[in-house]
Amino acid sequence: MIEIILFAFFVYLICKLPEWISNNRTSPPGYHKDWDKSNYDIVTKGKDFYHRQNLSGEYDIPNKK
Numbered sequence: 001m002i003e004i005i006l007f008a009f010f011v012y013l014i015c016k017l018p019e020w021i022s023n024n025r026t027s028p029p030g031y032h033k034d035w036d037k038s039n040y041d042i043v044t045k046g047k048d049f050y051h052r053q054n055l056s057g058e059y060d061i062p063n064k065k
Contacts, residue, residue: 022051031060 027033038059042050053059 018051018055019047022054025054027060028057030063032063034059034061 038050038054041053
């Protein structure tokens, strides 16, 4: 019984890890997040797509000078 609980716990951790990393990511200096594009992608393509794009820096846009 303990093995099943531990297995379920580790599967949960593996599934949630990309979301936790994505939620803690900040834009590099001189950039900010494109909230409109990210919200649109969440609505149309889902949160998994959003987390992958956010981790790769697809929503970082340069600050206006």
